Amino acid sequence: MLKLTMGQWIGLGVFLAAIFIAVPALIAASGRTxxxxxxxxxxxxxxxxxxxxxxxxxxxxxIGQGAFxxxxxxxxxxxxxxxxxxxxxxxxxxxLFAAFVAVLIGLPILRLRGVYFAMISLVLTQVVxxxxxxxxxxxxxxxxxxxxxxGAISIFGxxxxxxxxxxxxxxxAFYYTACFLMVLTFAAMYRLVNSRLGHICRSMQQNEExxxxxxxxxxxxxxxxxxxxxxxxxxxxxxxxxxxxxVYPSTFVxxxxxxxxxxxxxxxxxxxxxxxxxxxxxxxxxxxxxxxxKYQLLIYSSLLIAAMLVLPNGLLSLRLDMxxxxxx
Amino acid sequence: xxxxxxxxAVTKRFGGLTANHNISFDVAENEILSVIGPxxxxxxxxxxxxxxxxxxxxxxxxxxxxxxxxxxxxIVARKxxxxxxxxxxxxxxxxxxxxxxxxxxxxAKASLAGYFWGSKTALADVAAFGAxxxxxxxxxxxxxxxxxxxxxxxxxxxxxxxxxxxxxxxxTVLLLDEPFAxxxxxxxxxxxxLVKKVxxxxxxxxxxVEHDMPAVMNISDRIVVLNFGEMIAEGTPTQIQxxxxxxxxxLGSADDEIGV
Numbered sequence: 001m002l003k004l005t006m007g008q009w010i011g012l013g014v015f016l017a018a019i020f021i022a023v024p025a026l027i028a029a030s031g032r033t034x035x036x037x038x039x040x041x042x043x044x045x046x047x048x049x050x051x052x053x054x055x056x057x058x059x060x061x062x063i064g065q066g067a068f069x070x071x072x073x074x075x076x077x078x079x080x081x082x083x084x085x086x087x088x089x090x091x092x093x094x095x096l097f098a099a100f101v102a103v104l105i106g107l108p109i110l111r112l113r114g115v116y117f118a119m120i121s122l123v124l125t126q127v128v129x130x131x132x133x134x135x136x137x138x139x140x141x142x143x144x145x146x147x148x149x150x151g152a153i154s155i156f157g158x159x160x161x162x163x164x165x166x167x168x169x170x171x172x173a174f175y176y177t178a179c180f181l182m183v184l185t186f187a188a189m190y191r192l193v194n195s196r197l198g199h200i201c202r203s204m205q206q207n208e209e210x211x212x213x214x215x216x217x218x219x220x221x222x223x224x225x226x227x228x229x230x231x232x233x234x235x236x237x238x239x240x241x242x243x244x245x246x247v248y249p250s251t252f253v254x255x256x257x258x259x260x261x262x263x264x265x266x267x268x269x270x271x272x273x274x275x276x277x278x279x280x281x282x283x284x285x286x287x288x289x290x291x292x293x294k295y296q297l298l299i300y301s302s303l304l305i306a307a308m309l310v311l312p313n314g315l316l317s318l319r320l321d322m323x324x325x326x327x328x
Numbered sequence: 329x330x331x332x333x334x335x336x337a338v339t340k341r342f343g344g345l346t347a348n349h350n351i352s353f354d355v356a357e358n359e360i361l362s363v364i365g366p367x368x369x370x371x372x373x374x375x376x377x378x379x380x381x382x383x384x385x386x387x388x389x390x391x392x393x394x395x396x397x398x399x400x401x402x403i404v405a406r407k408x409x410x411x412x413x414x415x416x417x418x419x420x421x422x423x424x425x426x427x428x429x430x431x432x433x434x435x436a437k438a439s440l441a442g443y444f445w446g447s448k449t450a451l452a453d454v455a456a457f458g459a460x461x462x463x464x465x466x467x468x469x470x471x472x473x474x475x476x477x478x479x480x481x482x483x484x485x486x487x488x489x490x491x492x493x494x495x496x497x498x499x500t501v502l503l504l505d506e507p508f509a510x511x512x513x514x515x516x517x518x519x520x521x522l523v524k525k526v527x528x529x530x531x532x533x534x535x536x537v538e539h540d541m542p543a544v545m546n547i548s549d550r551i552v553v554l555n556f557g558e559m560i561a562e563g564t565p566t567q568i569q570x571x572x573x574x575x576x577x578x579l580g581s582a583d584d585e586i587g588v
Contacts, residue, residue, distance in 0.1 A: 196436075196443040196454060203430045206419040213379070213413070214497050215405035215434040224440075 019179045024172060036171040040243060042283050043178035044236045047185045049263040049275035051232035054189065056269050057198070058225050059205035060110070060117050064124030065233045066257035068098040071128060072234030073241035073251055077144040078137060080242075087150035088161070091238050098234025099227040106226040110219070113208075125257045132249040143248035150177075150242055174243050181239065182276070185232060190272050201225065233260075266307060268314020277315055332357040332533055333378070333409070333501055338387035338397070340373050340557075347373040349557045350387070355501065360527055360534045362544045365554035366577060371537045372505070374554070378535070379411040379503055380404045391501070406434060408500035412493070414509065415486035420479040424470055424489055427478055428461040431496035435460070461496070467529070468492050468522065484515050488522060495530065502526065504536040508543045516540060520547045541578075545569065553577065 004012070027035050048069050055062035072094035079090040109120045132138040149164035161177075164170045192198055203211045204218055212218050241247040259282065267278025285303065289296045311317055331354035340348040347370045355361050363371050376382040378389050380399045389397040396404045401411075419427045435457070438450035465474050468488050473481065478489060487507055494502050507523065508516045520543055527534050538544050544551060545565045553561040553568060555577040561568055568574055 192444060195446070196430075196450070197440060199426070199430045200433070202422065203419055206421055207417055209381070209401075210413060210417050210419065210493070212401040213381075213405055213411050214431040214493060215402050215410075217400075217402045219400075 016183070019183075020176070024175070033169075033171060036175045037243070038283070038287065040171070040175045040178040041240070042280050043175075043182040044240050044243075045260070045283065046263065046276045046279035047182055047239075048233045048236035049260045049267075049279050050185050050189055051229035051236075052260045053264040053267075053269065053272075053275045054192075054201075054225055054229045054232075056264055057193070057201045057205060058222060059113070059208070060121075060222070060226075061114070061261065062121050062226075062229060063118055063254075063257050063261050064121030065229070065260040066125035066252035066254065067128040068102060068230040068233030069237030069240065069256070070125070070132065070247075070249075070252040071098045071101055072237035073247045074132060074138055074144070075234070076238035077147050077241050077247045080147055081144055082137075086153075087148075087242055088153050091235060094238035095231040095234040098237075099231040102226045102230035103223055106223050110222040110226060122254065122257065125252065125254045129249045129253060138249070141249060143246060143251075144241075145246040147242060147245045147247070149245065178239060178243075181235065185235075186273060186276060193272050262304065266304070266315060268316035270313055271316040274314050274316050281315065331355065332392065333535065334390040335374075335378065336388050336390065338374065338377060338389060339385045340370070340377060340382065341385045346557050348377070348554075351554070351559045352387075353552050353559065353562055355533060355535055358527065358531060358533055359549040360523065360536070360547055361550050361552065362548040363535070363537045363552045363554060364539055364541070364544050366539070368556075369554040370557040371539075371554055375411065375503060375505060375537045379409065381411070405497055405499075408498075409503065410494050410497045410499035410501070411503040412490040412505055412507075414505055415483055415490065418478045418486060418489065421477065423475050423477055424465060424481070424485075424492070425458075425461050425474045427489060428464055428492050428496050429457045431493040432457045432460060434497045464492050464495055467525075468495075483510065484518070487511075487519060491522065491526065495526065495532070499532060501533045501535060504534060504538075506538055507536060508538055508540040511540075516543045517546075519543075523547060 023039065027033060048065050051068070052062045052065045075094040075097045076087065076090040079085045079093060080087055105124065109117065112120060133140055138144070149170060150161075151165075152159055152163040153161040162173075164173055167173055193201075200211070200216060200221060203214075203216065204221060208218050237252060241251065244251070263278035263282055264275045265278070266282055267274030267276065282304075286296075286300060289300050292299055307315070333355040335351055335353050335355075338348055338351045339346070351374060353361075363374060365371050373382065377384050377397055380397060380401050380403070383398045387397075388395050391404075391407055391409050394407065396407055396409055404410075419430070422430065436453050438447055438453050442450040443453075462474075465471055468491060470485065470488055470492060473485060478486070481489065491502070491504070491507075494504075504523065507519055511519060523534060523536070524547065526532050536544075536547075545568075548565055550562065550564055551568045552559060553571070553574050555573075560573045560577060561571045563571070
């Protein structure tokens with residue numbers, strides 16, 4: 001199965017300890033509980049960004065992840081508020097529904113490559129936003145509000161996850177849930193990329209015609225990857241809606257779709273964990289620049305351009321270069 | 329000799345331009361057949377139609393009696409008819425070995441999900457792919473550069489890599505797209521030897537498109553000549569060398585000096 005080197009196991013252990021133990025401890029010590037919401041958001045947005053990264057991996061620039069996040073958020077919110085379903089059940093349904101929509105949309109548009117696919121995908125978010133405004137079930141611009149917090153999960157009377165509403169600190173619970181989902185997502189991504197599936201994806205990224213000539217059903221793989229990508233988007237969006245306890249057509253807009261893509265660029269397209277780091281840096285970077293007032297966007301975008309010029313392969317390439325220099 | 333691959337009255341039109349008109353010929357099992365013709369004769373178009381990279385306008389291509397034209401390229405590959413490309417079409421960021429491993433897609437027994445979960449079949453596949461890749465790499469004399477990135481390879485090696493990728497699919501018929509283009513005499517002769525070796529040792533039928541005349545005369549069992557989209561001759565190298573229509577097409581006839 002999954003073969004990791006000693007160093008990788010240690011890295012994984014340190015990372016898990018950091019997000020599940022050290023971060024909550026630090027937040028408790030400093031009393032800055034507002035960080036829970038920020039970090040939960042980062043975890044969820046990085047799940048959606050992971051999907052975009054996977055599309056890069058087969059050579060498609062996806063600037064439409066916001067569409068699938070919004071679809072996921074609405075599906076979950078509608079099922080919870082109108083059908084009274086448990087949030088935990090709606091979470092996979094939201095992901096699967098987003099994947100289903102991706103298959104329908106992907107069949108015609110995935111033939112396009114490069115900038116043409118990027119342009120079409122850019123429109124998707126706007127289409128979903130406008131659809132949400134128009135449909136009666138999504139309640140138009142008023143959106144869906146007062147979504148109940150996730151309930152308990154119990155199997156055979158054993159409570160695995162307690163009712164979020166009964167908790168003193170649901171922020172912490174959301175943080176743990178988001179981190180758990182993020183770890184699951186990136187574990188799956190790591191496995192996929194390092195298996196033969198990843199090898200096939202890379203062959204398509206490098207040359208689709210050659211990949212087809214050796215018998216790879218490129219249309220099928222493209223659809224599967226787009227569906228997985230959108231599944232991640234749907235999951236991230238649904239969880240996000242549940243935390244905010246509301247969904248509006250403006251919950252995910254075109255800017256969010258662009259940000260998902262930028263997260264991947266910034267973290268590094270060659271590294272599975274790129275989108276995670278990219279999301280963290282981009283999200284915190286934006287917040288830290290809040291002090292600069294009206295110059296916030298100017299400084300932010302200048303830094304982003306500088307980062308891409310100096311580190312075209314993303315932030316993680318920095319780490320690998322250091323490894324190489326030390327004679328790895 | 330029974331026909332393995334049959335090209336039957338294949339025609340291709342691009343708008344008003346007829347790239348191929350009513351082309352028919354057979355390829356017998358285990359032979360090397362070359363399609364030659366001056367630039368713009370419609371060789372590449374014909375090649376793409378045989379591998380289903382282009383649909384035909386009319387006519388069909390049969391492989392073992394089954395139609396393989398107007399399908400998808402990966403389905404034609406699955407049936408055993410595999411094309412190679414010119415050297416610019418490679419997996420740039422993969423090593424030689426990685427390229428040959430990924431190209432064994434059609435030899436896979438495990439499902440895609442099996443590879444994700446690491447099923448027994450998948451693990452066996454992965455081991456078999458590695459071993460077979462090494463075998464092919466040694467067979468084609470690429471042993472020294474097996475861990476070299478494809479983007480760093482010179483032209484000659486890239487051609488051999490292209491053939492390795494094609495062979496990795498276990499083809500019955502291998503279609504080679506101008507395997508000698510841009511090569512000097514020595515390189516061409518090495519490549520000729522390699523292609524013959526592929527046919528002799530691996531039992532692969534070879535159909536190639538080329539305009540290097542000496543190489544084609546040397547390598548081919550039979551030759552098909554195209555000119556302006558029409559098939560003007562078919563026969564053994566000796567027959568083709570003495571065919572007046574062919575000489576005319578390549579050198580121009582006395583009253584047609586200007587023009588072509």
